[in-house]
Amino acid sequence: MGKRCILICSGLILAVIFGFFLISRSSYEFIKLFVWPPKISFYSAENIKNSAINANYLISGDVFWGRAIDLYAQQTSLKYDWPFSRLNDFDRSKYDGWIADMECPVTDKKVPYQVQVDSLIFSCSPDYLGAAKDWFNVFTLANNHTDNTGADGFTDTRNNLSSAGLQFFGHYDISQKEDLCEVVSLNVNVDKQKKKLPIAMCGYHWLARQPTDEELAEISKYGAYFPVWVFPHGGEEYAIHSNAQQQTLYRKMIDLGADAIFSDHPHVVQETEAYKGKLIVYDLGNLIFDQWFDVEVTKSLIVNVQISVENSDQLKPYLDLATSCATFKDNCLKEAEQKKLKGYKLDYSYDIICGERSAASLNDKLTHKCSQSNYDWLVERTNWQVTSAGLTH
Numbered sequence: 001m002g003k004r005c006i007l008i009c010s011g012l013i014l015a016v017i018f019g020f021f022l023i024s025r026s027s028y029e030f031i032k033l034f035v036w037p038p039k040i041s042f043y044s045a046e047n048i049k050n051s052a053i054n055a056n057y058l059i060s061g062d063v064f065w066g067r068a069i070d071l072y073a074q075q076t077s078l079k080y081d082w083p084f085s086r087l088n089d090f091d092r093s094k095y096d097g098w099i100a101d102m103e104c105p106v107t108d109k110k111v112p113y114q115v116q117v118d119s120l121i122f123s124c125s126p127d128y129l130g131a132a133k134d135w136f137n138v139f140t141l142a143n144n145h146t147d148n149t150g151a152d153g154f155t156d157t158r159n160n161l162s163s164a165g166l167q168f169f170g171h172y173d174i175s176q177k178e179d180l181c182e183v184v185s186l187n188v189n190v191d192k193q194k195k196k197l198p199i200a201m202c203g204y205h206w207l208a209r210q211p212t213d214e215e216l217a218e219i220s221k222y223g224a225y226f227p228v229w230v231f232p233h234g235g236e237e238y239a240i241h242s243n244a245q246q247q248t249l250y251r252k253m254i255d256l257g258a259d260a261i262f263s264d265h266p267h268v269v270q271e272t273e274a275y276k277g278k279l280i281v282y283d284l285g286n287l288i289f290d291q292w293f294d295v296e297v298t299k300s301l302i303v304n305v306q307i308s309v310e311n312s313d314q315l316k317p318y319l320d321l322a323t324s325c326a327t328f329k330d331n332c333l334k335e336a337e338q339k340k341l342k343g344y345k346l347d348y349s350y351d352i353i354c355g356e357r358s359a360a361s362l363n364d365k366l367t368h369k370c371s372q373s374n375y376d377w378l379v380e381r382t383n384w385q386v387t388s389a390g391l392t393h
Contacts, residue, residue, distance in 0.1 A: 053197065054188065055097070059303045060101075061286055061287050063100045063287050066125075070113075090369060099138040101264045106160045107123060107156035111149065138201065139161065141170045147173070170203020173205075180204065182201060184200075197322050207265065210249065222333060226343065229262065240270060242271060263283055267286055274390030279348070279391055285300050300357075301354070304352065305350060
């Protein structure tokens with residue numbers, strides 16, 4: 001009887017312990033559900049589709065490998081790689097693209113060195129394109145030197161750039177309205193994959209005259225479907241501040257729908273401005289150029305443009321369209337019009353990078369990352385603290 005009683009009591013005790021465990025476990029799970037709710041994953045199919053598209057670009061000033069750049073390059077062991085050999089300073093691999101002003105016809109029509117010096121008639125050999133394409137993706141041709149070897153030389157330039165896989169836009173003659181703007185295809189990052197996004201770029205060489213309202217209306221025509229970046233070429237050479245003509249024209253371009261303005265021609269860095277929340281760069285200065293005669297022409301402003309946009313259903317047709325927008329004179333604008341696509345807007349953030357050169361040595365003649373003191377100079381020259389505080393688009 002005693003053994004039986006002990007067994008029964010032991011069973012009851014075990015049952016009570018097990019029951020208490022179950023109740024405690026259930027209570028814990030119940031309490032945890034409300035006190036420490038589980039993390040909900042927002043990576044549903046819908047949210048993956050709507051993830052952000054982003055990219056990071058560099059935009060810089062005058063690029064040129066004629067005249068003394070070619071002379072010095074051919075004296076080095078690097079030859080055609082030499083003009084670009086110090087661009088490593090700018091960590092090119094971090095960026096999805098680099099856009100610059102090609103201020104020279106790229107043609108086999110050679111202009112003797114002394115003629116280039118005396119007459120400012122330039123010629124740049126296509127032999128440099130193999131190295132150039134490792135750094136740059138897009139060039140503006142809207143300037144006062146791409147016509148230096150005539151219309152044939154300009155056609156050569158386009159053909160040579162296309163053969164090298166480089167995109168371009170703009171014309172030396174502002175009256176060529178159909179050539180002012182071009183939709184280009186830029187690398188972007190979508191869910192850790194490389195894809196393409198179409199962006200319109202317009203070039204206005206206005207040294208001879210101001211663009212007409214009809215010519216400027218191209219900005220609005222493209223802006224109805226694409227973000228538009230405008231690259232004007234004008235102003236006074238070697239003037240360290242913009243003039244009233246530049247200011248009036250570039251602000252008007254923003255009013256017509258441009259997202260940002262990146263200007264060239266003075267060969268020195270000028271100020272920047274936030275106009276209606278959008279960026280105007282009045283001059284980027286030289287990047288690769290054979291000018292070392294004073295400190296002003298040896299400074300470079302490089303703008304880091306960071307874009308982002310939601311990967312929505314609205315944007316999908318543009319991602320599909322982008323693959324056909326890398327060809328010069330493509331039908332991207334016409335396709336967007338025919339499909340009645342709804343234009344999309346980008347979110348922007350900007351930073352500035354400082355480059356410098358000097359005549360101290362052959363190596364120093366090439367633009368490289370500048371010292372802290374020259375970076376401080378650049379921030380002051382560009383009025384960057386005020387500008388960056390006013391940028392909202």
